[in-house]
Structures are given as C-alpha cells and as structure tokens.
Amino acid sequence: MSYYFTIISPTDVPLFNLTFGTSKAGGDGIARFRFPESAQYMNQFIVHASLDIVEETQWTNGALYLKHVDTYPPTASFISAFLTPSGTRFILLHQPPHLTSSATGSGALAGSGIASSTSSLASTLGAATASRASSSSIAANPTSPQTEEAIRQFMTEVYENWVKTVMSPFYRQGMQITSPVFRTRVAAAGRKWL
DSSP states (O other), X not given: OEEEEEEEOTTSOEEEEEEEXXXXXXXXXXXXXXXXXXXXHHHHHXXXXXXXXXXXXXXXXXXXXXXXXXXXXXXXEEEEEEEOTTSOEEEEEEEOOOOOOOOSOOSGGGGSHHHHHHHHHHHHHHHHHHHHHHHTSGGGOTTSHHHHHHHHHHHHHHHHHHHHHHTSTTOOTTOOOOOHHHHHHHHHHHHHHO
C-alpha cells in the first residue's frame, strides 16, 4: 500500500508532507501510486479536496480520530483523518496496490486439453491462496477494523511526536516542520504500524 501523509494547519496551510510505502507483509517501504508521474500533485489535490468532508465530519463526531472519511474512486484512494485540539489536521491518503491478473497458460502445451485444465486448476488454486493471504493483510481491505486500528496507532504516535515538536521554543505556530528528527520519527511510525 502507498501512503501520503500531511499535516495541515487550521488555516489550511500544509505544514508537513511525507510519502512512503508499506513495510508490512514483505513491503519495501517505497510508495507506488497509480500515476507516478503526477502522484505528488494528485495526492495534494485529493487531500485538499477532502478537507471539506473532514470539516463536516469533525462537527458531527467528537473523537480526535475520524477514521476513513473520504474516497477518491479514480485512483482507488482512501482518506483518513485525525484532529488535534488546536484544529490542526493530520490527513493520511492510502492507496492499495493495483492487483494484476496473470495469464493462465502459455507455450506449446497451452493448446492441449489436459494442459489447459491443469493450468486452469493451478490458477484457481493460486487465486484462492492469494485471496486468503491478501484478505489477512492490511492492504487487502483499506476500511477493515485492522487497518483502521493500525492507522489510529500511527496517527496517535505521530501526534505525540508533533506535540513534542511544536512545544520547542524554536517553533512558531503555523511554521512548516522541517526537522529531520520529526521526519525520521514519522517514517519510523509508518514502518511500525503500516
């Protein structure tokens, strides 16, 4: 799964951005969005377009973690949000990997009936095994309770680090967060929970 995390001030100014991929279930931590050449701008567009829904949800839900609040179907992206008491919003755009189907048969044996039925049986068993394996992973269902809990844990850990960062005497309210220590801690939280 690919992630785009951003912190947005109460006045809708981006304070921090980070793009990363999943590290769970054999992931390499590299984000692979659907449209890599325009992913940076599309992610910003999707996040800012979801702010209206986040603001509507924040007044109907008293919790800090708002869970899954919006989707963007053209890229199969999901948006989760976390609010701070000061009005700062943490927005996480997560996009499941694009699953491709494999060919069932190839070569000289593909024309024979036995090879075709064996290949068909193998692909059916492979698909069943793949669906069982993928249904237990976080990337299989971006709105499952396990995924929501992992995102909540990630947001809570980032919030704790954000509080430590903004409490610094060198930080002014509304200033972009450029601390490499904060960036490293957010990336570590992503590896740990997502």
